[in-house]
Amino acid sequence: MPSGRNALLVKLGKRIRSLREKKGWAQSEMAACLDMNRGHLSDLERGKREAGIITLQIIARGLETTMAKLLKGL
16 A cells, blocks of 8 residues: 555546546546546656645546535545
8 A cells, every 4th residue: 555645646637537537527527527638637647746726726627526525535
């Protein structure tokens, strides 16, 4: 299990993936909806890339949630 900063990125990525899957979206569908590269979204979901605040806001809106709910408990 990753520790520290990496653990946070992995937890956030799992949350994004879970919310995306609850909507029944493939990565490619969500990425297109958000005008984001699918590879970028994949990296975020796997905890391999950090998301800036603007990207988090775009993802939260696309998932019809808030940034607070997206980040709660991480």
